[in-house]
Amino acid sequence: MRALIDDLLDGLHDIVGATHVLTRDTAGGTDLGAWENDWRRRTQGHALAVVQPASAGEVAAVVGLCAAHQGATGLSIVVQGGNTGLVVGSTPDSSGRQIVLSLRRMQAVRAIDGANLTVTVEAGCVLQTLQDAAMEAGYLFPLSLAAEGSCTIGGNLGTNAGGTQVVRYGNTRDLCLGLEVVTAQGRIWHGLSGLRKDNTGYDLRNLMIGSEGTLGIITAATLKLVPLPAAQLTAWAAVPSLDAALALLALAQRRLSAGLTGFEVMGQFALSLVARHYPQPTVPLYQATPWCVLLENSDHESEAHARAQFESLLEAALEQGCVTDAVVAENLGQARKLWQIRENIPLAQAQEGLNVKHDISIPISRIPEFVRATDALLQQAIPGVRLVNFGHLGDGNLHYNVQAPDGVDGKVFLAQHEDAINTLVFDSVSRFDGSISAEHGVGSLKVDKLGQHKSPVALDMMRAVKRALDPTNLLNPGRVVRM
Ligand SMILES: Cc1cc2nc3c(=O)[nH]c(=O)nc-3n(C[C@H](O)[C@H](O)[C@H](O)COP(=O)(O)OP(=O)(O)OC[C@H]3O[C@@H](n4cnc5c(N)ncnc54)[C@H](O)[C@@H]3O)c2cc1C
Secondary structure, three states: OHHHHHHHHHHHHHHHOHHHEEOOOOOOOOOOHHHHEOOOOOOEOOEEEEEOOOOHHHHHHHHHHHHHHHHHHOOEEEEEOOOOOOOOOOOOOOOOOEEEEEOOOOOOEEEEEOOOOEEEEEOOOEHHHHHHHHHHOOEEOOOOOOOOOOOEHHHHHHHOOOOOOHHHHOOHHHHEEEEEEEOOOOOEEEEOOOOOOOOOOOOHHHHHOOOOOOOOEEEEEEEEOEEOOOEEEEEEEEEOOHHHHHHHHHHHHHHHHHHEEEEEEEEHHHHHHHHHHOOOOOOOOHHHOOEEEEEEEEEOOOHHHHHHHHHHHHHHHHHHOOOOEEEEOOOHHHHHHHHHHHHHHHHHHHHHOOEEOOEEEOOHHHHHHHHHHHHHHHHHHOOOOEEEEEEEHHHOEEEEEEEOOOOOOHHHHHHHHHHHHHHHHHHHHHHOOOEOEOOOOOOOOOHHHHHHHOOHHHHHHHHHHHHHHOOOOOEOOOOOOOO
């Protein structure tokens, strides 16, 4: 076996260069942790090697070589971008038989086509780098999430990431026109089309997006741009209930129409954790209200127009009683601070201790009822449990997280209750016709739960697709769907 592995490593050196194949020996004996551990530190993997190609051609050659060695060695490939995923999809298992294929060296923004409103970018490009490049050229790339300083376009496409602007611009899928993909056989599909209309058969692009590296390796993408708005204003509103938050959403959709580019809800306990662990910037208005909402208005006319629209919306909302107090950011600096508070919620929650996370979606109209019913069931099952509830209300997507009662150790809490909490929450999600994964994906963390909550027909079709495109289960085995 050692001779076969050495032969494989020699081949990988020849393809990408010895310095771009990391093993325990080459990485100074130990630290592959950045590639082997997931972002939440839920798992500790053990890679055979971390391979870092620099082009689609190199990716294809690496896959071809791994495919040739798969039968004799039992190896497989785990595709990795920024490794910020939250469902343990991009890190190796503990077998020592998985190659981590990291796309991070493929970072180029290849071309911006202003007339076509598109950008072509390599998969390892960090999202924020792409946002900055688009802005420099006078455009907006409207995908935004708290991990944007580290996550990559390949990972965003692999997970069909959502984030804070989906209410206006859609998920990553809605922003993608074309892909370049390396198949499980090591062939390159040159699908970097910038076309908005192309009905020439099965939609292979959409099959790849959201497949979490199980069907092919995305090496580049052609993505949509939008003209930069003249102004983006942010407001923070206290609302007396989730029903009131929905009334505010409906009002904002009517008054701002396509200008509504963000609508986030945050529960009082979630904000109290931010105030405790990240006291700066100061969290406004949260002490006297169960929920706060963060709204963004993007305007293509002027800042004055955006402000007048926002003020009139909030006045109407105050009159109707769906808002009890509100502030509008005076400038970009203030707006950034409000968004920072929202983005600090997951970090504050991690500081507070281990918790059971859920990324769920429910038809928007049923969210208040879902939260009331599920909160009550949880309190009944584990009295004193604390609910960290926040999310993209405009998309029907909640991060419905469950923290241990005050004073109870997070590790002990998880060991005793995690399975029961997941079952309770996911059963409730199913009763409300929701999804157990709204934007984070399935990875290995939810693969078994998916088996219980997706229809057998859908699961059979998913397996058939996987078998057709990756018959030897070379790419990300054990993720998304069990074979
Ligand atoms: C603080 C924080 C906030 C977050 N907020 C959000 C949010 O608001 N919305 C949201 O949707 N997610 C969010 N996430 C989750 C995460 O950032 C996204 O899933 C992101 O899209 C992952 O990108 P990545 O490059 O880190 O991918 P990785 O974590 O490296 O990989 C994720 C998955 O994509 C696959 N993959 C990676 N690259 C490729 C490729 N080139 N081709 C094919 N498959 C590939 C991997 O195999 C894996 O299955 C957040 C994460 C953190 C840590």
